[in-house]
Amino acid sequence: MNLPKPFEEKMRALLKTDYEKYLKCFEEERHYGLRVNTNKISVEEFLKIAPWSLEPIPWIQNGFYYDGDVIQPAKHPYYFAGLYYLQEPSAMTPADRLPVVPGEKVLDLCAAPGGKATELGAKLKGEGLLAANDISASRAKGLLKNLELFGIGNLLVLNEEPGKLSGVFENFFDKILIDAPCSGEGMFRKDKKMIKAWEEHGPAYFSKIQRSIIVQAASMLKPGGMMLYSTCTFDQSENEQVISWLLEQCPEFEICEMEGYEGFSHGIGNGVQAENADLEKTVRIFPHRMKGEGHFLALLKKNGEIPEKEAPGKARAFESRMPVELEEFLQSIKRPFDRTRLEIHGERVYYMPEGIPQKKKLRFLRTGLLLGELKKNRFEPSQALAMYLKREEYPYILNFPCEDERVVKYLKGETLEVSDLVSDTEKGWYLVCVDGYSLGFGKLLNGMLKNKYLPGWRWQSVR
Template sequence: MKIKLGTEFEAFLASYDTPVYTGLRVNTLKISVEDFLEIFPYPLEPIEWTEDGFYYREEDPVTKHPLFYAGLYYIQEPSAMSPVTVLNPQSGDKILDLCAAPGGKSLQIASFTKDSGLLVTNDINDKRVKAIVRNVEKYGVKNVLILNDDQHTIARVLPHYFDRILIDAPCSGEGMFKKDSKAVKAWASYANETCAKMQREILEVVPDLVKENTELVYSTCTFSEVENEAQMLYLEALDAGFKKQYVTSDFFDVKNGVAHLWPHLIKGEGHFIGSMIYQNGACNEAVGIGNNDQCVERKNSRHFVKPQRQDEKKGSNRVKKDRNARAEIVNEMPTVLKSFSEQYLNQVLSGTFMIEREKIYLLPEQEVDIKGLHVARYGWLLGEIKRDKFVPSQAFAMGLCMADFKNVANLPASSVQVLKFLKGETLDYDEVNAYGTLTKGFCLFCTEGYPLGFIKVEQGLIKNLYPISWRMM
């Protein structure tokens, strides 16, 4: 680093004695930045390189506030918000986030696309992929396919399919040293060369994922050239169709078309960003951070792929659907869901539905054959059939707007009843009823106009349906 930074090395070292920068990103699928700033109770400072990102004070309990549980914002390290701004997803895109857990960049992609097209978000670690499922549910993302697979399987099942690909590669994590002491210890075991080998194994399948004009962003939270610039060269060597797109930025250190986020130059912990496009001809235009300029006009072609089934790996403990369970795909709303909708919803759900193991899903607008994939979630989980009746899911509640549901209780975030709901405790009927007109059956429990989950009203009593695994501790 001393050789790399020269006279800036001392400032780089000194940055590790400064406080960690804490950031949040507004979920614009649910609320505009302007409306969020009006209801958020703590002071915020804008993050320069993204319009929906803000610094917050570490002492403010932002992860304990009801608006956090309503999915109105995501906690994310400020420099980690930069790669998706370079990827610059567009509405209708089919996008792969290959190394996605815990899902922050996937959520950011969904905000860019306004939850349209298809977001395929993947992580090979079966425990970490569960965090993606939780975050996708919490933030109301619907046009999504969550995978727990290796890159070779995805390339085989979905060849030459994606408009954009984000590879936020697993790395030695030097940019996380200040934030996480465990990262320092991990570096001793998984240093640069070890991680570089793993990154090359990921990149070697990328030629099988891209099509004409696919745009790709490669990023890490390390400063190592062998994990950054060398990997961009490796990708170019794999296929002559990969052409560098030159990143431009008013905020970061850009040299030779790639961006470094140095902790002594920005209010963040560090990142690397490189961009490429797959095409036959050279690309001469720059990709700017946070703008809509495109290197080329992308084709709007869409197609569906009928894959070959991959044999199950022995001993695999990945999240996967039961292969003995038959999934029924229907274009009409299932009868039990239709009855529920007529009773409770102000808007009619439309699209393609899937029933699997008594669970009902609304599939993404860009459907794809999922045979051969280890699927953790496909589409929007609406609920399940129990005793011939439809029971709505927590994911269903989090994907709704308050205006979508007929029976609503909308309480201020300061209400004790809101905290009791989030802790799974018994609610006071009269206090909750003061903020709505409770009728028998399911009711959407909201705070400040945004859903938190469901309650069920029976004979003047309230049953708290907030899931155990979601509860505030």
């Protein structure tokens, strides 16, 4: 590993006697991680069906190491069922350490590709609101897919500058996560291309962006709310000094202790300004001290008077008579849908989260759960709805064991012969499941299932 000389000198000064141990970790293999989607399955149930040997990540309750040289979990049907997310172990820490509870309004400000947003959404258990934003339109599309794959419906997916969001969501969110764009020093072992990127845009470039983002995010947090700032870099100018900047600009904030782990290191208590001992409450993750790549985390609280709980807004009356075909489909689902939260835009039907502000001129990729589309005299349910539903919530199920070759055929978009599972007289929309977990919809007629699995998600796309 040929590290840039300025980086070597900085790390030698930072780590002192630990520097040689840090260099030695570059001789080790990177660590591969898998995080269980507790919105769909408990950790205990997942371990009963997991087809591989997994080792617990000791500081993440639903995180596991796997052997990346042997296992290919992105090519398993359980991946397509949204039962887990593949994520570097240290990168699981920020969403894990932000204390989100169901019913809260949560923002992931720099969210793509969705590793942290999917965990925040799982923590909400379908209650409250998850707003997930990314400035890159192409990356935001991948973010939306991962959130829908995880079965998260109470969401807003946005593609905006943080400054534009702050004008709409002032003092709005209970919890905010900022996994800030950074120079990526902590990822040098995992991805050697990060070294060239660091030489082009180093800490001085990113620290200016980070200072702007964190202050804009601060204005969107309610008094009494909590915010977690993280990076995957080691430079103080992107880490502790950004936190010092926030405390100077927004003195209502304080640094909080977070749940510890024996491999965590304290933050360094010397910012640009005077020494601040509270900076030691921040956390550094070094790859030579634990089985994960480099990270920095700071948990912050916004002090001030906590506003009274908002009175629920006046329910919107459905703008027009409910289409019969939509009403019939919703009545078949064993999960309540508040009709006042339904919105129809053109052919598309959405189920909106509660308590969202009026949508001003923001770029949305998704507002709420896309239920499906109204065609001529029929309703076609969406892929997002399929992933949102649990087996027991829909009456018409085709459940295949994982070993059944029809599972992969379905994921490839093929028509399935299913006369062994249903009678020739049965027809209509069926939810296709693998071992009881939803994959998507199909249209049944004469013992054949016409495949409705979303083309952009099909099996070939991971090969």
